[in-house]
Amino acid sequence: MTVGYLPNTATWGNASHEPPRDGLVATSDPVYLRVVEDIRRQITDGTLPPGASIPSRAQLTRKYQVGETAARHALRVLASEGLIIGRVGSGHYVRERPVLTPLHRWRYLDHPAPLAADLQSQGRRVTWDWHSEPAEAGPEIARRLRIRETTTLTKTHYVFRGDGRPLQLATSYEPMDFAPHTEEERRSLFARLFAHGIKVTEVVESVSTRVPRPAESDALDLSVGVHVLHVERTHWAGDRPVETSDIVIPGDRFRVTYSMPA
Template sequence: MPSQDPPYLRIADHLRRRVTAGEWAVGERLPSRARLAESYGVGPNVLQRAQEVLIAEGLLEGRTGSGTYVREPVPRLPLLRSRTPGDFPGEPAPDGEWESETGALTPAPEAVARRLRIDPGDLTVHTRYEFKLDHKVLQLADSWEPMAITGGTPATLPRYGPWHRRSVVERMARIGVRVVRALERPRPARATPEQAALLGLSTGDVLTVVERTYLDDSGRPVETADLVIPDSRWEICYELVLAEAE
């Protein structure tokens, strides 16, 4: 019985088998899109969609102005998400390697305001983080904190002050705000040109964006962040504690 899959998926499956069989070596450029499309008897757009499937899987990579290549295999590492704040991406550890850029008096965009339960345009502190290992950027994060909570305190600017390399939880605790839980919403996304350049990816590569919001003991959101995690490098795992160890 003929396959009922769309043509681009059938071509993606055939290309996948050709790549894994070693028809093209790691780092080798595939034939041009026009040539491959002609060999499969389809238009360039169908062939492009097939290649995009394999790019999303991490089997191929597209290089702007150069073509499509067999990607070097990169092992996916487990990224544990637990209830311990120090385990969360977007939480700089004191001895971790990271860079950040902070802007105070930043009006909250509508989506951020909704997550923080404030009015659009209310002032926030916006911080962008780059988390590194061996000087390579592995993850990104954008964080927003309402200035109504931290304004006028030493915790206002995450990059400066006495607690400038501390987590959100620690900094909030120093001003009497007790953070007790985090709400997370993972969603798939594609790397923008800026994200791809920072992370060493190709534009359009698959990402996981974790929308994380910290809440205090009254249920008030005190910080929200978008954690940008390359899907090809990290396998997100959640640890759910069902009972305390005896």
């Protein structure tokens, strides 16, 4: 199963009863959406290839017979979807389509840093920073680990970089007794838990896409309009959850791949 980024194509339903122009089908959407939909179609079908210039606001008003406000809003929507980029003093251009790197979620599960192991196997140089701190579980993590909300856990933040560029964020939560306290102890989670007499029997991941939070956009250096993949991962020992993580992956850089033995 492959999970990838899909541009946001949501529309709004304010009424407009203007007749169709330039061969476009009349709809009940605001007039600026006619512009958005036509340019989006041209980008999708390759009529406007990556790097192609987008008509200026003045050109859009003439071509689609809309006001300047509608033309400006159409450009803003296309930029927010990540389809076009603006260059100061130059105008707007079709955004280059990124080549998505395959990210194999279960290939290196027992490695201290699965992402790093995966990308290094593809010839990428990966580094990461981390720091741990005690934190109260709170409602969501308490639900995932089946503990009290007031339980103190070890919360560890990770930032992974490839050739100096931020690639992934991760935040891990685990009981204080299991957490590593030295770099030497920071080995495979499987081995570390096994040293405490706990055998991991299952790893469950739930993947969703969402708009990044401002701090995530800054940390990952995301372009406007790019969504992130949010992986909620939990390690289980039988019917007991023993660790849970939130992993944030840029939707314009990776395609998440899962392989399942048959």
